[in-house]
Every structure is written in structure tokens, then in C-alpha cells.
Amino acid sequence: MQGAASGRQGPLIAVVGPSGVGKDTLLARARAALSDRPEVLFVRRSITRPASGDAEEHVPITAEAFDEAERSGRFAYCWRAHGLGYGLPASLTGHLAAGRPAVINGSRKVLAGMKERFPTLSVIQIAAAPEVLAARLAARGRESADEIAARIARAEEPLPIAPICVIDNSGELDQAAEALVAAILELAAPASR
Numbered sequence: 001m002q003g004a005a006s007g008r009q010g011p012l013i014a015v016v017g018p019s020g021v022g023k024d025t026l027l028a029r030a031r032a033a034l035s036d037r038p039e040v041l042f043v044r045r046s047i048t049r050p051a052s053g054d055a056e057e058h059v060p061i062t063a064e065a066f067d068e069a070e071r072s073g074r075f076a077y078c079w080r081a082h083g084l085g086y087g088l089p090a091s092l093t094g095h096l097a098a099g100r101p102a103v104i105n106g107s108r109k110v111l112a113g114m115k116e117r118f119p120t121l122s123v124i125q126i127a128a129a130p131e132v133l134a135a136r137l138a139a140r141g142r143e144s145a146d147e148i149a150a151r152i153a154r155a156e157e158p159l160p161i162a163p164i165c166v167i168d169n170s171g172e173l174d175q176a177a178e179a180l181v182a183a184i185l186e187l188a189a190p191a192s193r
């Protein structure tokens with residue numbers, strides 16, 4: 001509780017990168033690897049998408065319920081992308097206020113606004129070659145061909161905030177997962193020491 005005593009917010013760690021790069025798969029690995037560090041919160045997002053059995057176990061929410069939750073301030077933060085709404089639970093605010101670290105799957109395009117809201121935000125970027133992304137999205141089978149094309153078109157968008165590191169997930173999942181765990185631990189350390 002050192003962070004709470006000193007008034008310092010815990011680190012908020014956003015893992016970002018284009019669709020298909022492996023964010024959710026890597027986050028699931030990292031969460032399992034850090035199960036002995038319960039103070040590191042892996043945030044469960046509300047998304048206006050039905051549960052799909054993919055690597056992210058999000059909370060499905062209707063568009064109407066999302067709008068209402070946004071209006072009444074029941075998200076710590078929320079955004080829209082790819083025609084969907086994404087919300088972070090209000091409980092995140094208290095977790096950070098207690099000086100504890102949290103990890104989210106973030107959107108590249110809202111990083112600047114998120115940094116204003118959460119000054120302790122750090123960014124970890126995941127990268128992979130565009131042809132790898134296209135193959136993975138097709139194999140994942142969650143989006144239509146048109147939706148996949150739109151997501152690939154956004155693959156090269158620049159980040160509004162410089163990442164503290166870039167992890168290449170074009171190859172072996174194990175290697176990239178190890179790098180992500182190391183990066184999270186380094187960022188999480190000051191608040192949990």
C-alpha cells in the first residue's frame with residue numbers, strides 16, 4: 001500500500017498493436033505466468049461483442065447498456081473502434097489509486113486521452129509483419145473478410161505515445177510471452193516493492 005500512502009497512482013500498462021498481432025494471446029500467457037502476483041490486475045474489458053471463445057474473456061455488453069454505462073460514469077475509461085464499444089471497469093480507478101499495477105489491452109488511437117486520464121500510463125507495443133496479421137485474422141475467423149481488410153488497413157497507424165518497448169510476435173509465442181512478462185514486471189516493480 002506504499003502507493004496509497006504516498007498518493008502515487010499504480011502503473012497502468014497498455015499493451016497495444018494491430019489486430020491479429022497476438023495481444024490477447026500474449027496477455028493470457030502473461031496473466032498465467034504472473035498468477036503468483038495477484039496485485040498485478042489483468043483488466044477484463046466490457047465489449048459490445050458477443051462472447052466468442054477467443055483468448056480475451058471479455059464481458060459482453062449490449063450497445064444500449066454500453067451507452068448507459070458511459071453516460072452514468074460506470075466505466076473508468078471507454079472508447080469506440082471497429083464499430084464496437086470498449087469499457088474498462090470503474091474498479092480499475094481504485095486499484096490504481098491504491099498504488100497497484102494494472103495491465104490492459106488498449107487502443108492505439110486513444111492513448112493520448114488515456115494518458116491525460118491516467119498519468120502513470122506506459123505503453124508496450126506488440127508488432128508483427130502485415131502478412132502474418134492477415135493470416136492470423138483469417139485463421140481466427142472472428143471477423144468477416146471486409147472487417148479483416150479494414151483492420152489490416154489500420155495496421156501501420158503510428159502510436160501517439162512512444163512505447164517503452166516493442167515486442168516482435170511474428171515468430172515463437174513463447175519468446176514474445178517471456179518478453180511481455182519481463183516488461184510488465186519491470187514496469188510493475190516500483191509500486192509493489
Ligand SMILES: Nc1ncnc2c1ncn2[C@@H]1O[C@H](COP(=O)(O)OP(=O)(O)O)[C@@H](O)[C@H]1O
Pocket residue numbers: 017018019020021022023024025026054055136137139140169170171172173174176
Ligand atoms: N506467436 C504466434 N504464433 C502463431 N499464432 C499466434 C501467435 N500469436 C497469436 N497467434 C494467433 O493469432 C490469432 C490472433 O491472436 P490474438 O491474440 O487474437 O491477437 P489480437 O488480440 O492482437 O488481435 C489467434 O488465433 C492466435 O492464436
Ligand SMILES: O=P(O)(O)OC[C@H]1O[C@H](OP(=O)(O)OP(=O)(O)O)[C@H](O)[C@@H]1O
Pocket residue numbers: 016017018019020023024056081082084086105106107108109110154
Ligand atoms: O485502435 P486500435 O489499436 O486498432 O484498437 C482498437 C481496439 O481493437 C482492439 O480490440 P479487439 O479485441 O476488437 O481486436 P483485436 O483483438 O483483433 O486486436 C484493441 O484492443 C482496441 O480496443
